[in-house]
Amino acid sequence: MHRSFPLVLTLLSSLVSGHADPLVTSWQIGISGQYARIYGTDADEAAGNYATTWNRGQGVQELPTYAGVSEVAVTTTDVYVRATGLAGHIMGPWYGNEARTNLFGNWPSNRALLYRIPRNPGNPPTSKQATGLGRIGLFVDGVAMFDSRDAFSYDTSAGEDERPRSGAGINGDDVWNRDAYVNEGVTFDRGNAHQAGGTHHYHANPPGLRHLLGDSVDYDPDTNRYTENFNGHHSPILGWVRDGYPVYGPYGYSDPDDPASPVARMRSGYRARSITQRTRLPAHAARLQGFTPAGDTAEYVLPDGTGGTEDLRGPGVTPGAGSQYEIGHYIEDYEYLGDVGQVPGVEFDLDEHNGRFCVTPDFPEGTYAYFVSIEADGTPKFPYNIGPSYFGNPTASTATTIPAGAEIVFEGGPESRLSSGSISTGQQSGDVTVTWSVVEGGSYLVERSADLEDWQVIPALSEDRTLIARDPGALQENSRQFYRSRLIEVAPFDENGFDIDLTLGPSGGNNILLLILDDWGIDWSPLDSPGNARVPDMPNLQFLAANGLHFTNACAQATCSPTRATILTGRHPFRHGIGSPAGASLPETEFTLPEAFESAASGYALFSIGKWHLGGGVDGARSRGGWPSFAGAAANLTDYWAWDKIVDGTTTPVTDTYATTDQVDDALDFIRDQPGGTPWFCWVGFHAPHTPIHAPPPGLLPADTSPTASNRDRFEQMLEALDTEIGRLLQDVDLAQTNILLVGDNGTPNNLLQAPFSNGHGKGTLYEGGTRVTLVATGPDVPARGTNDNPVQVADLYPTILSLAGIDVSRVAPAGTIIDGRDLYPALAGGQVSGCTVSEAFGNGISSPGRAIREGDFKLLVLDDPADSLDIPSFELYNIVDDPDEQNELLSQAGGPDAGQEAAYQSLLAKNQALGGGFGEVPGVDRSVTLSFQLQSPNAQGQNVPPLINANNGNIVRPRAITVGGAAATWDESINGTGTAASRIDATGAPDRFWITFNFDPVAAGFDQAGREGPHPVTVTFPGAGGTTRVYSAVSSYNYTP
Structure with missing residues (x-):
């Protein structure tokens, strides 16, 4: 039988419901959260191949950005609108000629617009102001509104029009002004828009916008064509003019005072003039330009412009068939019907501004409103959007900020809310499918619960603006299921102009414990290599993994100091400069983890324990690492029972405490000393199981452990003793309020290496045995369980730790700081992360310098010393999934790489070059x-x-x-x-x-x-x-x- 169950989904109104002002509520927010997209060419359009990034002329969109309006705010006097100026319908293609062979010079780009519009237009002035060039208003999708001109006019002295790239000596008089639709319509896209610079704008009827608003326009996505199809309804508001009055589509009530009257297409108040010479301006233009009219025309007589029949000019020359400039070429080729004796409301509907006083669905008490003018088939008709002059005072303008105290009534773009939840079930299978409309580029966490208390993460796929979660057999487990979803990550996008505050990860406040194990590769991990002959007994490690997330493809640097510097800075070694342990000294200019905590005024108590090994002497952890407090050793130990301990710059010999035990003691003292309610971040850099290899205290080992002199046995015992001490630490940690990250700092030393790696591929090399490490995360902000196979790297721990603390690194890092790591929180929440991983080795003591880059199944070794300008690089390519020990180099195999391997090779080469750092540069190339x-x-x-x-x-x-x-x-x-x-x-x-x-x-x-x-x-x-x-x-x- 069919089972029913509730769906928990919060659907909030996109705009605050209490607002009745159409200037607040009319903005087209249905597209918010969608990327702007274009068809670059006719071929792209025919194939349906739209792009979200592009580059042509002044229209450069290197990252995707969101279409339309991203924010609406209200004060008592004004409405503020943020927008990219990019339409929600697919824009383009644009061509510069009728044959469509020459692409238009500029494509659109994010204009980062903040626009202010007055809520009270005030009393209209007696003397009307010409509309002018540039933005004269804003359409409800945030696209600029331009008037009927194209910015060029006739030059009487030159006897020809000024036009794009006219050159010196040709400057229009601004008297006979060219009609944009007539002269530039060839460059318009299907939505009747093109660009000035990178500013996308409509001069005339915008069918793409009207279709989105349901205004009598059909759309065929297969051809990207719009068709006028009157539906009998009053047009919606399409935009707002600078004087604060609305622009409607072409349809209004036939009786301006009666909403019960039939809806009809509004009739323009302009018609083409019946003239044989352009020697006099029409009355409306004469009034606007300040010329004294005589009768119904202006006494402004132009030279006849004769200059040769081969170059017929507009003004002063008889227009007609064959003329270069036929009637309609200039906006002064039109006359206003009210100037020639016709009656408004009888023979035409709209005044010389292209508007009228009327009632509308949004203004039942009446308002002045402009209307778009079209022919019956949708062809734009003069004066298109509004007439040559404003009806009211044009006081709207761009703004730099939204005033303090303004009410934010809408936030969109990446801040758009989940919407349109739906659910379907399989009656026999019990499968459940839940869908949401979401932010494009967003990653989401979807959870289900049968009791609203215990929540389980389920897989979900986000594509374009749709999130789909499929839950097989859910109703067979329980007939009552609840589902919830939340945004956990937004892919990089062009944020210019956005004012966003996305709290995607944890809000912070939970403790953070970072545990770093020294010289521990995956071949000695019971999590990663459980089938090996030698597997240490590490129940506490396995407890953490069982209650958290185990990353199965984590990589570190090839040696300890580069890994520690990379975690501390989130940057690859070529940036922070530490490529080997020899003489490692972290530059004081690096912006480290503790400095990020302090810069954010996080309130976290900070402590670093154990191995430092990044230079600076006894005070290095503070002067170079930024730690306010440190207890540990400057570098490696020569004896785990006798060593020099540094505490905040003071050195004291230790002769009676096992180093691993001492490090856990320090961590426990720090944790116990924190006042209630104070969160803490504790970095514990264990020395174990690094050399010297030794027999740990028997009390830390399993009861059946036998004494041994074998280095392999003792290495195993060091790991077991370390696990015991980690267990002691965990007993005093509030696991309900502490996020724990555990990671190895590099692979196993070659003399201790075991399967799946062979000798020579261990610590100090860029092969998997030298860089693959165990990484486990658990805690209250890690809802995911099990394993994650995404390739991740130790550089990712920097932004991840900050994210767990509720700190946005982009807001605290110095300007220009490049952070290579990726926030792993989406994976901790059950999602996925993408990108390549990078390991580097260079400097003193490194016999094979170079870089390793992995993406997907393939890994590229770039064996090269960037400090040696004469070094000739060599390259090795491996399929890590099929060949984890890197024995089958693909570039040198018989017959060379196949097509898939070659594509991976070229992709990794490009990523290596893009990364910089000098690896793989061939001298003289x-x-x-x-x-x-x-x-x-x-x-x-x-x-x-x-x-x-x-x-x-x-x-x-x-x-x-x-x-x-x-x-x-x-x-x-x-x-x-x-x-x-x-x-x-x-x-x-x-x-x-x-x-x-x-x-x-x-x-x-x-x-x-x-x-x-x-x-x-x-x-x-x-x-x-x-x-x-x-x-x-x-x-x-x-x-x-x-």
Whole structure:
């Protein structure tokens, strides 16, 4: 029979329900949490191949970002809206010509907009203000609203239009202004939008937005086409103009005062003029431009503009078929019907601003409202969104901050709430499937419970904006089940302009205990190698794993000091500089874990115990590590019963206490001394089982242990004694309030190595036997149980520990600090983590320096000394899953790597190069890239970019110098097929005076180094008159991307 059960799912209203102001409630929030996406080309559109990252012209989106509105806030006087300015429908493709062969120069990008709109428009002025260029309002999806012009106009003196890249000497009069839809419509996408720079905007009817709002527009996703299909309903609010009045879609009540009247398409108050010459302005333009009208026209007479029939011009020349500028080319080609004797409300509906006073579903008492103008088939109709002037006072503007005390009524983007929960069950199987609409790029923890007390993590898959959790046989276990879900991680995205506070991980307040075991590889771990002949008895380790999460693919550095420095900083060895234990000295400039706790004012008590081994003498743990308190040894021990102990800079000889016991004693004293309610973080760096190999105190060993002189026996006993002491420590730890992380610092020494590794692949090497370690996590903030097979690394412990303490490292680390580690909290919560792992070995005492990178099943060894500029690197590739001892090198196998292995090799090579650090660089290799940049014109001296050909002498104009961030570039000095400089072409290869194309080696310039990625200005020097030079800057900068 069919069983029913409750679904626990909190669905909150996206906007505060108490607000009745349409300016607050009309924003299109249904797309919030969705990535912005584009079709770059017609081919992409036909294949349905949208992109969430892109780069063209001034539209650079290197990381995904969220479409639409991300925040709405309200004060008594204003509404504040945060938005990326990117539409929720798929944008693009854009072309620069009718044949659709030349891509439009700029694609959109996140505008990081904060916009303020007045809640009370006030009294409309008698003297109306022209709309002007740029943003004249905001659509409800956060996209900019532009007016009907395209920013260019007729130049009477030149006898032609100013247009993009007109060059010197052509400057429009701003009297006859070009119509954007007519002149630039070819560059619009299917949603009637394109870009100015990177600013995506609508000039006219936005069908993509209207479809999302249910405003009489159908959409075919297979063709990415929109079709007008009137549904009989009043249009919704599409946007808000700077004067605080709404813009509706094209449909309103036929009687402006009667909501019961039929809904009809609003009739524009403009029509094309019946003129044969453009010698007089229409009355509405004359009024707006300040010319005195005579009758119903303006006494503003233009020159007739004759200049040759081969170049017919608009003003002053009879328009008509065959004319370059037919009627409609300029917005002054339209006349307002109220100026020519027609009656509003009878022969047309909308005034010269393209609005009217009327009642609407949102304003039942009436308001002034603008309406979008279209033909019956949806074709945009002049004046499109609003007329050439505002009805009210245009006081809305961009803002820098939301005022203190403002009420936040909506938060979206990555902060969007779970919604649209649904559930389905299998009647026979008892399977349950639960789905949610979620944040794109988010990772979620899904749990189920039969009693709302004991919760169990179940697998879940998030794809695009849908989270699916399948729970096989759940109803066979219990007929009553509850499900809950929460966001635990958001993938990296372009956060520019967002004001987010995502509490994704623990809120902090629980204790943190880090246990580091020295020289303990997975071959001596009962968790990782239970079938080995020699397996130490470690019941406390197994207790932690049974009550937590065991990472089966964890890697450390090849030796102890690099691992400790990596955990302490979250950075790879090539960044913190410690590649071996010999002379290891952590730079004081590194931002360490305890410094992050202190910077965050976390309230945690901090203590480091045991092995330091990172330099700085007796005070190194404080001066270099940032620990407020330390008790332990500066480096390795020579005797576990006789050693020099440092306590906060003071050295005292120890002659009567076993080192492992002393370290646990110190940890217990620290824990017991903490006042109630004070959380603590304790780092315990055990020396065991590092040399000297010895027989531990018998009282710490299993009862049946026999004396032995074998190093292997004693190594096993050292691990068992260590486990006993860990058990003693755990007895005094409140496990309900303490998160515990246990990890090895490197692999087993070669003389003690056992299966699955062979001699020569142990400690000090980059092979698995030298870097694979056991990692276990347990505690109140680790709901996951069992194993996790994701490759993880010791660098990940830095952000993970901070996350467990409720600290966001991005908010406390110094600006520019690169943290290589990944927060493992999503895995601790039952999810997955992705990315590659990195181990490095270099410096004194390292016989085979290099780097190991693992991703998925494959691992690349880059055997190279980055400090030796003449060292020729060698490479080894292994499938770690099939070949854990790395005996079958794939690059040198007979026949070479297969297609899958070659793809993995190339991917890992690219990751190695992107990481930087100098590993794998072949001396003398050219790493140049070809770059194309658009130049600003004019330059700082007001000079325009030189033409391709000098008009005075016919010489080809070539650059004299090109620099990127001050570093010299090279360029093609030859002449192309059009007889112009080969370097003066755009990205498509077309000759263009305003573009420069050149070659540049960013690695040789040092831009691959941390903190030097950019942005870097691009400058081009051209020869000037009389031996002078002229220097121009590019409109955008160069950022190094590996």
